[in-house]
Amino acid sequence: MSVVPGQPDRIRTLLSRHRPRYGEPIFRGLVGLASLTVVALIAGLILVIAQQSLTGIAHNGLAFLGGSDWDPVHQVFQALPFIYGTVFTAGTALVLAMLIGVGVAIFLVDLAPAWLARPVGLMVEMLAAIPSVVYGLWGIFVLAPWLRDFVEVPLHDTLGFLPFFSGNPIGIGNLAAVVVLTIMVLPTVAVVSRDVLAAVPISQREAALALGATRWETIRIGVLPYARSGIVGAGILGLARGVGETMAVTMVIGNAPVISLSLFSQGYTMASVIANEFSEATTNLYRSSLLEIGLLLLMVTLLINAVARLLIWRVAYGSTSRSVLA
Amino acid sequence: MTAMTDGSSSSLPAVAPDALPLSRGLPLGERASAALEHPAVQVEVGSLHAYYGRHRVLRDVTFTARPNAVTAIIGPSGCGKSTLIRCLNRMHEVTPGARVEGEVRLDGSSIYAPGIDPVVIRQRIGMVFQRPNPFPTMSIFDNVVAGLKLAGIRDRQLLDEVAERSLQRAALWDEVRDKLKSPGGALSGGQQQRLCIARAIAVEPEVILMDEPASALDPISTLKIEELMDSLRASYTIVIVTHNMQQASRVSDQTAFLTVGDDGAGYLVEFDDTATIFTNPRQRLTEDYISGRFG
Amino acid sequence: MSAPAGFPAGPIGGRNIRRRRATDRLMRGLLGLAALLAIVPLVLVLAFVLIQGLPALNLALITQSPVPAGFPGGGVAPAVVGTLIMVGLGTLIGTPVAVLAGIYIREYAGGRGATAIRFLVDVLAGVPTITIGLFAYGLIVVPSGSFSGLAGAVALAIIIVPIVARITDEMLGLVPGSVREAAYALGIPPWRAIVRVVLPAAGAGIVTGILLGVARIAGETAPLIFTALGNDTVSTSLGEPMDALPLRIWVYASGPYDSWHAQAWAASLVLVLLVLAFSLLTRFILRRRARSRM
Ligand SMILES: Nc1ncnc2c1ncn2[C@@H]1O[C@H](COP(=O)(O)OP(=O)(O)OP(=O)(O)O)[C@@H](O)[C@H]1O
Ligand SMILES: [Mg+2]
Numbered sequence: 072m073s074v075v076p077g078q079p080d081r082i083r084t085l086l087s088r089h090r091p092r093y094g095e096p097i098f099r100g101l102v103g104l105a106s107l108t109v110v111a112l113i114a115g116l117i118l119v120i121a122q123q124s125l126t127g128i129a130h131n132g133l134a135f136l137g138g139s140d141w142d143p144v145h146q147v148f149q150a151l152p153f154i155y156g157t158v159f160t161a162g163t164a165l166v167l168a169m170l171i172g173v174g175v176a177i178f179l180v181d182l183a184p185a186w187l188a189r190p191v192g193l194m195v196e197m198l199a200a201i202p203s204v205v206y207g208l209w210g211i212f213v214l215a216p217w218l219r220d221f222v223e224v225p226l227h228d229t230l231g232f233l234p235f236f237s238g239n240p241i242g243i244g245n246l247a248a249v250v251v252l253t254i255m256v257l258p259t260v261a262v263v264s265r266d267v268l269a270a271v272p273i274s275q276r277e278a279a280l281a282l283g284a285t286r287w288e289t290i291r292i293g294v295l296p297y298a299r300s301g302i303v304g305a306g307i308l309g310l311a312r313g314v315g316e317t318m319a320v321t322m323v324i325g326n327a328p329v330i331s332l333s334l335f336s337q338g339y340t341m342a343s344v345i346a347n348e349f350s351e352a353t354t355n356l357y358r359s360s361l362l363e364i365g366l367l368l369l370m371v372t373l374l375i376n377a378v379a380r381l382l383i384w385r386v387a388y389g390s391t392s393r394s395v396l397a
Numbered sequence: 398m399t400a401m402t403d404g405s406s407s408s409l410p411a412v413a414p415d416a417l418p419l420s421r422g423l424p425l426g427e428r429a430s431a432a433l434e435h436p437a438v439q440v441e442v443g444s445l446h447a448y449y450g451r452h453r454v455l456r457d458v459t460f461t462a463r464p465n466a467v468t469a470i471i472g473p474s475g476c477g478k479s480t481l482i483r484c485l486n487r488m489h490e491v492t493p494g495a496r497v498e499g500e501v502r503l504d505g506s507s508i509y510a511p512g513i514d515p516v517v518i519r520q521r522i523g524m525v526f527q528r529p530n531p532f533p534t535m536s537i538f539d540n541v542v543a544g545l546k547l548a549g550i551r552d553r554q555l556l557d558e559v560a561e562r563s564l565q566r567a568a569l570w571d572e573v574r575d576k577l578k579s580p581g582g583a584l585s586g587g588q589q590q591r592l593c594i595a596r597a598i599a600v601e602p603e604v605i606l607m608d609e610p611a612s613a614l615d616p617i618s619t620l621k622i623e624e625l626m627d628s629l630r631a632s633y634t635i636v637i638v639t640h641n642m643q644q645a646s647r648v649s650d651q652t653a654f655l656t657v658g659d660d661g662a663g664y665l666v667e668f669d670d671t672a673t674i675f676t677n678p679r680q681r682l683t684e685d686y687i688s689g690r691f692g
Numbered sequence: 693m694s695a696p697a698g699f700p701a702g703p704i705g706g707r708n709i710r711r712r713r714a715t716d717r718l719m720r721g722l723l724g725l726a727a728l729l730a731i732v733p734l735v736l737v738l739a740f741v742l743i744q745g746l747p748a749l750n751l752a753l754i755t756q757s758p759v760p761a762g763f764p765g766g767g768v769a770p771a772v773v774g775t776l777i778m779v780g781l782g783t784l785i786g787t788p789v790a791v792l793a794g795i796y797i798r799e800y801a802g803g804r805g806a807t808a809i810r811f812l813v814d815v816l817a818g819v820p821t822i823t824i825g826l827f828a829y830g831l832i833v834v835p836s837g838s839f840s841g842l843a844g845a846v847a848l849a850i851i852i853v854p855i856v857a858r859i860t861d862e863m864l865g866l867v868p869g870s871v872r873e874a875a876y877a878l879g880i881p882p883w884r885a886i887v888r889v890v891l892p893a894a895g896a897g898i899v900t901g902i903l904l905g906v907a908r909i910a911g912e913t914a915p916l917i918f919t920a921l922g923n924d925t926v927s928t929s930l931g932e933p934m935d936a937l938p939l940r941i942w943v944y945a946s947g948p949y950d951s952w953h954a955q956a957w958a959a960s961l962v963l964v965l966l967v968l969a970f971s972l973l974t975r976f977i978l979r980r981r982a983r984s985r986m
């Protein structure tokens with residue numbers, strides 16, 4: 072072992088000369104500022120959109136929320152048809168997506184063997200990766216005609232007396248929107264529910280199995296009650312996605328401001344009216360009214376999202392980043 | 398440079414304690430003759446209390462780690478050995494909610510004094526952990542000189558010099574000289590631990606702390622690490638935590654024995670020269686513990 | 693794993709064992725059916741995009757500008773160029789902010805603060821992208837008086853931020869604490885340790901997260917309607933309206949011409965291949981990482 076006299080002192084002196092003074096506060100400030108930006112974005116979204124819709128708010132008044140007349144030529148802007156359309160399509164789609172999505176989640180976590188669960192899980196995640204506009208394209212040219220010929224016409228012929236199946240079955244309309252939305256909401260519900268179910272302790276299942284419960288009974292007694300609030304959260308998250316979904320719906324719903332119970336009727340949603348009419352909106356007031364709808368949409372989805380996250384966090388804290396991806 | 402500082406191992410008894418069956422290191426008496434390469438500094442711990450949140454885990458610990466000597470901390474699991482050693486280079490406070498009261502003096506001045514930058518203290522007091530933890534994305538070379546490079550020292554020649562020297566002192570040079578560019582994680586556990594030691598000594602600290610540095614290693618690697626400690630004593634003050642009493646008796650000059658009190662906090666039962674602790678302890682608790690009669 | 697025949701039934705209503713087993717079988721069948729139902733649309737959409745898109749997929753599609761409506765030929769070059777520019781710029785603007793924010797959340801914010809910011813980031817991730825388009829419209833288009841590629845890029849940047857921020861946060865969380873400790877114990881200041889040691893250790897995971905974000909914003913249409921607007925000629929000027937693949941697909945799908953429809957399918961094929969390749973790749977890498985770390 073060679074001794075280099077003075078070597079330690081040399082390095083110690085060098086190090087003491089390289090002592091950084093301001094690096095830490097600067098870096099801390101930088102990352103703090105970045106996260107402040109993210110937080111400020113939410114406030115900024117609300118403020119800017121609110122500011123842009125002031126003209127509309129002043130002119131339209133409360134009738135904006137309560138009336139069903141949308142007549143840009145005569146400067147009447149009432150949003151009820153869009154609110155109705157959004158609630159109707161997103162609500163129906165959510166029910167369907169919950170039925171299928173929670174089923175998928177249970178299947179993936181509790182029933183499927185690993186070799187099956189992995190590819191199926193991946194395929195469900197892939198559903199979320201396909202761009203909305205591609206679903207729209209598929210909806211127009213494949214889904215709508217198929218729905219018309221094989222679902223709507225038979226339903227109309229047999230059950231046409233019911234309000235849901237009245238009207239003219241042409242494919243483009245509420246039903247197509249509901250189906251497309253269901254497909255798009257499904258991965259959100261399925262992926263988040265899967266994470267929530269996976270977070271239920273094994274001991275819950277074992278307790279039920281040890282009582283002699285069947286597989287389904289174990290799920291029903293040991294797993295679902297424990298995961299309930301998380302699954303509800305998954306559903307609400309799916310609702311937020313459905314409410315905010317724009318392109319695919321715009322392309323298949325028909326874009327007519329009518330309030331109808333019929334699945335065959337054309338409709339309109341808040342998001343799709345903004346997307347569809349923005350470029351035609353030549354007057355200030357027209358644009359501002361569309362932005363007012365945007366403001367409403369934003370506030371509603373913010374609220375829904377916040378509630379959903381809180382519910383999911385109670386069950387599966389920290390696992391929500393996957394739903395950000397889904 | 399080779400002058401013997403006052404209070405170095407010279408005060409140890411010259412008798413080898415034959416009461417220690419498994420002792421296979423140097424006989425205690427011969428340690429004093431190991432050449433002193435560089436005078437080190439002493440670490441004084443005074444009335445030290447350590448807390449995790451509201452929970453006190455160390456109560457009133459006082460001892461002095463002699464310069465150019467190995468001080469072992471022993472005691473049952475959970476008595477606060479790791480906590481104590483982490484208080485010595487201000488690593489304890491890295492844990493959220495962790496807090497220290499009392500004094501730790503490095504070469505006479507308090508490391509907890511207001512205005513003292515923990516970063517500087519950690520440069521002066523190096524640390525080796527229980528599990529080898531080389532930086533995963535860095536090569537062997539970069540691992541060794543990480544402390545210098547990340548402090549902003551770029552002098553290539555100096556870095557080369559330091560890397561070779563540190564690896565040699567960590568007894569790893571011959572094994573890695575041809576693969577300095579390969580990732581540090583690709584070495585065996587024992588080699589990784591010596592790499593971590595090389596990394597710690599590359600910044601030329603004055604004190605080296607080791608928390609059970611060999612407990613995750615096989616016997617051969619353990620032996621290498623122990624030999625290493627023995628030679629490092631020539632330049633550094635070393636504090637080592639160990640679970641293994643034979644190890645403590647083999648490598649250390651002084652021993653601190655901690656145990657858990659009724660209040661759940663660890664406290665110092667006895668501190669003395671290793672020979673005394675292992676052959677002639679003053680406290681009943683110590684005797685019970687080293688003879689294995691302790692729970 | 694159902695009990696073998698003749699196995700004595702447990703205390704949960706041993707009386708109706710036959711009915712219970714039937715229910716069990718029925719429910720398991722239904723759950724399997726749900727899984728099947730979920731993957732059918734994926735297969736259908738992919739199949740149609742492939743079948744319809746492949747015939748119209750040629751070099752002219754991505755190298756030529758659109759021809760007047762109804763005429764055959766032409767391509768979507770302005771959309772390809774616009775998407776590349778806006779997605780690229782959006783990523784460039786969004787990811788540094790996102791990565792820094794992720795670092796703050798994981799390394800500096802501390803328990804409560806981290807939870808609060810995570811919550812807000814998750815909420816931002818759930819905001820409809822169309823409203824982010826409206827935001828960029830009010831922020832940039834209105835003051836500047838012109839639709840522009842820049843406004844589109846900013847909208848896309850805002851969309852990528854929560855995605856990358858959360859991934860960074862999670863990936864940093866997977867870096868073992870021992871790595872940080874090793875760095876601190878060397879007397880390296882925390883910020884240097886984070887930038888030079890912790891961040892590189894999480895690097896691959898963060899990069900895959902960014903790729904995932906890129907895949908996401910590449911497919912976005914709604915936020916571009918009021919910002920980039922669209923353009924029939926190739927434009928590389930950020931101050932002017934710019935085209936994008938999703939916008940072009942939307943316009944062509946809604947139009948009456950067969951040639952448009954064919955090109956919409958082909959453009960969709962390009963988009964889907966791009967997005968799926970990115971997502972699949974990132975998911976595989978993420979999964980491998982997560983497993984090797986735990
Ligand atoms: N991060 C922490 N937060 C709260 N309490 C902790 C933390 N780390 C350790 N403790 C507690 O402090 C006490 C001392 O722990 P420490 O790790 O110092 O013991 P030790 O003597 O090193 O044990 P071992 O021999 O098992 O390594 C224990 O009771 C432990 O539970
Ligand atoms: Mg310990």
